[in-house]
Amino acid sequence: MKPGAGGFSLEAMKAKVTVMPKKSVLDPQGVAVRDAMRHHGLPDVTSVRIGKFMEIDIDGADEAKLHEICRDLLSNPVIEDYELQVEA
């Protein structure tokens, strides 16, 4: 714990952000990996989607602000969806 802006103590938190391409958006990487998996002896793979996973260490978590950053910076809502998980 370390002192925060208002004299409050801020707890070390972990934010986990998953960003995935929207279902409606072509994911060429996912398609290539799916095909490679099929060639590697898993012919039954029907779909692979490739996204990003971000682990963020933060002292005190303003969830509203984190959502804002997820929307504006960490993902592009035109092509991606995100999921935010905040843990102590």
Add this chain to the structure above:
Amino acid sequence: MKAAVIRFPGSNCDQDCYYALKHTFGIETEYVWHKEASVEQFDLIVLPGGFSYGDYLRCGAIARFSPVMRSVAIEAERGKLVLGICNGFQILCEARLLPGALIRNRSLHFICEHLHTRIENMETAFSHTEVTKADGKLLTARTGLLLRMPVAHGEGNYTADEATLRELNRNQQIVLRYTDARGAVTDEANPNGSKENIAGIVNRAGNVFGLMPHPERACDPLLGSEDGKLIIQSVIESAGRKTKVSSPISKRS
């Protein structure tokens, strides 16, 4: 008439843009570092190609928050002409100054070649004029005219939802589409998987243009094509008109 070429960390077509504007067309041009607060004094703002911030996160995702982009957005809102080429197009989409997004090429390959595009709308500030080539031949804008320009990108696959695409079509915001050498819009001629073969679009107001091909690299016969002159000359004339300065004409045409 004064043009700005914005430099982000990782821009690499800034010198090409500067050379074309300043030396091919004789326009007063300045580099503007991305940390600058204002581009208010310029009549034309160019966002060049490259790999701003190493394309980290998404192409253009971090550059979009550079200090200068706040001013670019304000000037765009005021109607000033903004031209985004390649990574510049990606930044404009990330900044929401243009609709849609550019994702990984369908083939996953980085493509680097001269391609044909067709002018879909000859009424825009970026696609309306006439230029003279080095051999004396005229290149006159018309809907359907083919322009051969280089592309060099890994993420040029233009995508937008159905509603946005309908809107783009309805408002004639699609300026360029990839075609084959005969001008047919086919899937084979689509180099990256872009929706509807889209290579370049303008915003609703018509003053912000983004395109994946590089007109600045197609302004000299030495470079294999002069077709890009049509776009650069169009934007120079339009910017000159807006600022009520007599439009500077190409020194070498």
